[in-house]
Amino acid sequence: MPGERVHLLGKQAGLGRMTRRPLDFGAFITPFHPVGQSPTTALEYDLERTVRLDRLGYDEVWFGEHHSGGYELIACPEVFIATAAERTKNIRFGTGVVSLPYHHPLMVADRWVLLDHLTRGRVMFGTGPGALPSDAYMMGIDPVEQRRMMQESLEAILALFRAQPGELVTRHSDWFTLRDAALHIRPYTWPYPEISAAAMVSPSGPRLAGALGTSLLSLSMSVPGGFAALENTWEVVRDQAAKAGRDEPDRADWRVLSIMHIADTREQAIADCTYGLQDFANYFGAAGFVPLASEVEGEPQTPTEFVQAYAAAGSCCIGTPDDAIEHITGLLERSGGFGTLLFLGHDWASPEATYHSYELLARKVIPHFKGQLTAPRASHEWARGMRDTLFGRAGEAIKNAVVEHVTESGGG
DSSP: OGGGHHHHHHHHTTOGGGGGSOOEEEEEEOOOOOTTSOHHHHHHHHHHHHHHHHHHTOOEEEEOOOOSSSSSOOSOHHHHHHHHHHHOSSOEEEESOEEGGGSOHHHHHHHHHHHHHHTTSOEEEEEESOSOHHHHHHTTOOGGGHHHHHHHHHHHHHHHHHOOTTOOEEEEOSSOEEEEEOOSSOOSSSSOOEEEEEESSSTHHHHHHHHHTOEEEEOOTTOOSSTTSHHHHHHHHHHHHHHTTOOOOOGGGEEEEEOEEEOSSHHHHHHHHTTTHHHHHHHHHHHOOSTTSOOOOSOOSSHHHHHHHHHHTSSSEEEOHHHHHHHHHHHHHHHSOOSEEEEEOOOSSOHHHHHHHHHHIIIIIHHHHHTOSHHHHHHHHHHHHTHHHHHHHHHHHHHHHHHHHHHHTTOO
16 A cells, blocks of 8 residues: 555565654755846745645755855745744744854754744754855865864754753864853753754765764765765664664654656656756756756757756656656665655746646645555545445435425325
């Protein structure tokens, strides 16, 4: 049955605990907006699609932090989340990610306590070293030091969140100092909001998640091989957790990024993506910051040929709901199972076509993996099988009621 997909994959892989619930789904809105449009309008679009995602029943949405490049416009995801939380009801929010080397750890922890209270616990704290070398350059940070700085900061933040009453935290680094530090108010969420370490290409993210006991946010779905690839990532987490003496990590705490756009037909999906896919690929080709775009070989002559070649590369899904189901099933099989799938937010298609893609995913794809289709189908088949028996008795009941009424009325 479709609803048992994650359960069966978990049992085959001997994963046990990750089988407790079906997949969650969300969006990862970095965001990506081509230059040449109003940033005010672009940010409002991101807020509007967050509201749409909430109404469609998506579980969560994540927002990035960037300070250069002109494409990824959100400089402070916490401020953006606070705004989006006021417009939504149920959806949860994550930072993808707070770049820890850019901030003092006490300031980060205090901001998250505040955000946790303002949203009544609807937040997840995604952390990373920072993805754009141009951001680090402007702040005078050596990219070689960023992962070390992230680890130092994350360890300090976890110490603040995990401190017992009256316990003070003192840490000294070459770039920050904590002196008898403590949170002056505790988080709304007990014991503190979920904290996630991001993984892109290197093994540092999975290693930190395992060693420090955080969840994992995998953003490198399209990169073959390596320690951060789907085939290898969880073994790194498990290995580091074992070395640190931690319990077996739960695959339900693993989020994986996927890149897709779907429509009613494959032809329509291809046509939709001629709107902005080439500009998206050009951005990554020029900047080379984050390995989320596939290389398109050759020199396609038309926008349609470009999209077709991009889709054929295999790192994304451009097609129909059935194609999306097949794509997601493949990710589950390659990885051995995970807890949440995030769809990358992009401007490949127009806002109208993008909203339709989100709706198709919510109506026809997500329920397949949520286990929401099995019970209605079983009930429908049961009712069809009982039709003759039940309708026969119902018809007899109607006939008896009519006869009784006529008799009491003195008729016939």
